[in-house]
Amino acid sequence: MKNFFKTIMLMGALATGLSAVATLPAHALVEIDVNKGTVEPLPVAITDFLSGDAVGAEISGIVAADLKRSGLFAPIDKGAFIEKISNPDAAPRFEDWKVINAQALVTGRVTQEADGRLKAEFRLWDTFAGQQLIGEQFFSSRANSRRVAHIIADAIYERLTGEKGYFDTRVVFIDESGAKNQRKKRLAIMDQDGANIRYLSDGRSIVLTPRFSPTRQEITYMSYESGQPQVYLLQIETGQRELVGNFPGMTFAPRFSPDGQKVIMSLLRDDGNSNVFAMDLRSRTTTRLTNSNSIDTSPSYSPDGSKVVFTSDRGGRPQIYVMGADGSGQTRISFGDGTYSTPVWSPRGDLIAFTKQAGGQFQIGVMKTDGSGERILSSGFQQEGPTWAPNGRVLMFFRDAAGAGGPKLHSIDLTGRNEQAIPTANFGSDPAWSPLLE
Amino acid sequence: MRRIAKLATNPVVIALMMSLAIAGCASKKTPNSAADLGLGGAGAATPGSAQDFTVNVGDRIFFDTDSSSIRADAQGILSRQAQWLNKYGNYAIVVEGHADERGTREYNLALGARRAAATRDFLVARGVASNRLKTISYGKERPVAVCDDISCWSQNRRAVTTLGGAGS
Numbered sequence: 001m002k003n004f005f006k007t008i009m010l011m012g013a014l015a016t017g018l019s020a021v022a023t024l025p026a027h028a029l030v031e032i033d034v035n036k037g038t039v040e041p042l043p044v045a046i047t048d049f050l051s052g053d054a055v056g057a058e059i060s061g062i063v064a065a066d067l068k069r070s071g072l073f074a075p076i077d078k079g080a081f082i083e084k085i086s087n088p089d090a091a092p093r094f095e096d097w098k099v100i101n102a103q104a105l106v107t108g109r110v111t112q113e114a115d116g117r118l119k120a121e122f123r124l125w126d127t128f129a130g131q132q133l134i135g136e137q138f139f140s141s142r143a144n145s146r147r148v149a150h151i152i153a154d155a156i157y158e159r160l161t162g163e164k165g166y167f168d169t170r171v172v173f174i175d176e177s178g179a180k181n182q183r184k185k186r187l188a189i190m191d192q193d194g195a196n197i198r199y200l201s202d203g204r205s206i207v208l209t210p211r212f213s214p215t216r217q218e219i220t221y222m223s224y225e226s227g228q229p230q231v232y233l234l235q236i237e238t239g240q241r242e243l244v245g246n247f248p249g250m251t252f253a254p255r256f257s258p259d260g261q262k263v264i265m266s267l268l269r270d271d272g273n274s275n276v277f278a279m280d281l282r283s284r285t286t287t288r289l290t291n292s293n294s295i296d297t298s299p300s301y302s303p304d305g306s307k308v309v310f311t312s313d314r315g316g317r318p319q320i321y322v323m324g325a326d327g328s329g330q331t332r333i334s335f336g337d338g339t340y341s342t343p344v345w346s347p348r349g350d351l352i353a354f355t356k357q358a359g360g361q362f363q364i365g366v367m368k369t370d371g372s373g374e375r376i377l378s379s380g381f382q383q384e385g386p387t388w389a390p391n392g393r394v395l396m397f398f399r400d401a402a403g404a405g406g407p408k409l410h411s412i413d414l415t416g417r418n419e420q421a422i423p424t425a426n427f428g429s430d431p432a433w434s435p436l437l438e
Numbered sequence: 439m440r441r442i443a444k445l446a447t448n449p450v451v452i453a454l455m456m457s458l459a460i461a462g463c464a465s466k467k468t469p470n471s472a473a474d475l476g477l478g479g480a481g482a483a484t485p486g487s488a489q490d491f492t493v494n495v496g497d498r499i500f501f502d503t504d505s506s507s508i509r510a511d512a513q514g515i516l517s518r519q520a521q522w523l524n525k526y527g528n529y530a531i532v533v534e535g536h537a538d539e540r541g542t543r544e545y546n547l548a549l550g551a552r553r554a555a556a557t558r559d560f561l562v563a564r565g566v567a568s569n570r571l572k573t574i575s576y577g578k579e580r581p582v583a584v585c586d587d588i589s590c591w592s593q594n595r596r597a598v599t600t601l602g603g604a605g606s
Contacts, residue, residue, distance in 0.1 A: 180584040206579055208543060222547075229547070229575065250551055250575060253544040266548065268575075272506065272555025274548040295548040311545055317504065318545055339504075341542040355542050381586070384542045400539075402586045430543065 039415065041074035042160065045102035047085045048078070049122065051110040055145055059110060059120060062149035066167040066193065067156065069411075070394070071418025076102055088123060097127040104133070104160060108152075110145075117141060120148045124156050134159050146195055154436075166389035167192060170434045171396065172210040172219050175199065176406055176427035183406075183427075187221060189236065192389075192433070194423040200234060210234075211432045213256045219432075220244065220254040220263050231265050233281075245279050245286060253297045258305045264289075266297040276310055278325075289327035300344045300352075301325065302369070309333075309343040309352050309369075320354060322369065333371030342385050345369070347435075348392035351414075355384040355397075364397050364412065377416035382407075385429070390436045396422065398429040486526045488601045495522045499557065501595040504541065506552040508560050516557065519599055520564030529601040531566070533557045535575045536598070538591035543577060550575035557597035 046064040049056035067073035083096040088107040097105050108122035117139050124134040134155055140148050147168060154165030175188040175197075187200035187207050201207050205225035212219055219234050231244040231251040245251065249268035256263060261281055266274045276290040276299045290296040294314035301308055309322050312332075320334035320343045334340040338358025345352055349369070356363040356376065362383045365376040383399035393414055400407040406427030412419045422428070483489035491497060496519070499512035508516065523531060535554030537546035554573035562568045583590035 181581050183579070185579070206576075208547075208577075208579070227574075250547070252547050266544070268548070268551050270555070272552040272559075272573075274551065295545065295552065297548050298542075298544045311542075313504075313545075318541075341545045357540070382539060 039072055041072055042103050043074050043076055043101050044104045044106065044156075045076045045081060045097055045100070045127075046106045047081065047108075049108035049110050049120070050085070050088060052112070055118065055142070056108070056110040059145055059149040059152070060106070060108060062146055062193075063106065063122075063153045063156070066150060066153035069193070069420050070157065071413050071415070071420075072157070072161060076100060088121065091130075091132075092125060092127075094125070094127045094130045097125075102127050104156075106156060113139065118145060118148070120145075120152070122152050122155075124159060146191065150191070150193075163393065164391045164436060166391045166394060166433075166436065169390060169436055170216070171387075171409075171422075171431050172200075172212060172221075172434070173398075173409060173424075173431040174208060174210070174429045175424065176429055177203075180406065187219075187234070188428075190424070192422075197425070200236065200239070209253060209430050209432075211255050212434045214258060214260045214435055216434045216437060218260075220256060220265075222252045222254065231263065233263075244281075245284070253299065255300055257301050258303050264299045264301065264308065266299070276308070276327075287326075289323065289325075290330065296321075298342050302345045303347050303349045307345075307369075309345055311341040311343060320352065320367075320371070333369070334367070334374075335371060336374055344386055344388060346388050346392040347390050350392070353386040353388060353395050355386065364395060366395075366414065375416070377412050377414070378410075378419060383410075385431070387431050387433045389433050396431045396433055398431060488529075491519075491522055491526075491599075491601055495519055497600065498596045498598045500592060501553055501597070503538070503591075503595065504549065506549065506556045508556055513560070516560045517564055520561050520566050523561065523566045523570070523599075524564075527567075527570075529570070531561075531571045532600045532602060533561070533571060533573045534580075534598040534600060535573065536580060536594055536596045537578045538594040539578045539581065540591055541578065543579075547575050547577035550577045553595075553597045557599070561599070 046060055049060040064075040068075050080100045083093045085107050088109045092105055105125040105127050106122060110118055110120045113119055119137060119139050121137040123132055126133050138148050150167040153167040157165035169192045170189055171192055172189045175186045176183050178184045184203040185206050186203040187210055188197055189200060190197040205223050208222045210219045210221035217236055221232055222229055223232050229250045229252060231254040233242045233244055244263050247267055252266050254263050254265040262278045264278045267277050268274050273293055274295050274297050276296045278287045278289060292314045294312055296310055296312045299308050299310040306325055307322055308325055311318050312321050318339040318341045319332055320340045321330050321332050323330040338356050340354050340356050342355040343352050351366045352369055353366050356365055361379045363376045364378040364383060364386050365374055367374040380399055381402040383397055386395040386397045388395060394411050396409060396411045398407040399410050407429045409422035409424055409428045409431050410419060411422060483493050496515045499515050533554045535550035537549045554575055558571045558573050581594045583593040
């Protein structure tokens, strides 16, 4: 695993610009305004990357699939292509691409270096302006070819939308198998598109609610392995595990602070109520943030670390509250019909995602951080637990449709119009999206 | 604990519980104990055994939605539990708190914990030594009834008094 990250970092360092073929001044560039209410997917042509074997088309296929799933791009059927790209270093015949309404064109080539590494080159073209927008090359091991594809898709997404992509990310989640009353739950990690799944626990103990540290190298989660459900840390690469604190009762609902130095979580009191605590991972000191005779749980920091949003039933039913990171100024922000839980602060800082129960339905929605502007993105029989893509544009959550027998992972963008199923072999729940690797 | 485990893994018992759980979906009545479920017959178990407790006393109580208040119909069961536990003082006791699936996962862990604590406190108030009692919450992770409607949810909102450490 160590080598994996090293290679990628090395690869990132070796990403270099390819010289632009066209030298026209930049003007009338194709772009998507993601802030518009309705986004018409941008027609793009993604050609098979040239290579001596299947890897070129594999990589360009992953690029196309990433862009398509974002809902912002509509890759054009390859059968419509007129020009066959034979030299990706030369400017394409823009007329051939304009006539099939390809607003942007992606070309590329994958070759093998003498040392066995892959060299992947790609260019992004603005067909109507007749110029190259990006030209880059990457070196990686063959085993990392999917990551190269995701990095290329992120580069295209960022260039055409002006926002960071989220394709070179991973998801930790709970893999669920077996009958509902005897369900086996395992920690699992995979790429955001469902590929490269790996199991991080053996299923002998119940494990729940994994969340990434900002470094992506570590997760915090809850496990029943000691008999008492408690919060743990797990180093993904080494498998090294560690109990967070030594508390007499159940600890649960953990999340990292944005600087990775603290874990915030709930601690069960002897009277049956639960309060929010923050534990400094270096000094091992614990700070109590709430002290109410109620259930206070599901804390989540704002991205600047100054505030915490959490669920409490202190008003009678579960609602969302915001407080300072020191526990000051605890204020209810959810006031709609129904109950609210699982608040998660957007990595952009502007919104809070939540699960709402109303009218016998479970809804995934977002509200501004003062509770105003509530928008429901998805409604269903049983669904919960949103997690944000690092660019704050897409949420992943889990849904158990009536009669489905178990939960599956889904994503939905902030428009509420682009919902996608995330493929997993078994049932899946509690997804947590990683940050982008910088 | 051994006997409880045996009971729970006995395929016949599980099959019976499953079929009863399904039958439960059709009726609105919530069974309150294994005795109500018709498991075994009164007097079939050795007095003082874990089976005696489960079958003849009733090892579980049920809760209203999003509530950890001990219902009137549960108070009688817990009083019987306390009597039995006071009579057979050699058992250590773990009270499991459970929630139905109609809540979010973390909140339900807390809700299950509150139900377990409320049950424990009731037993302590009826004279069971508090140092014999531990609690654990399973949230909504261990349903006994698996249908997708209220008849199953009402069976899953429960606290189960489990016996361990006989002879200790």
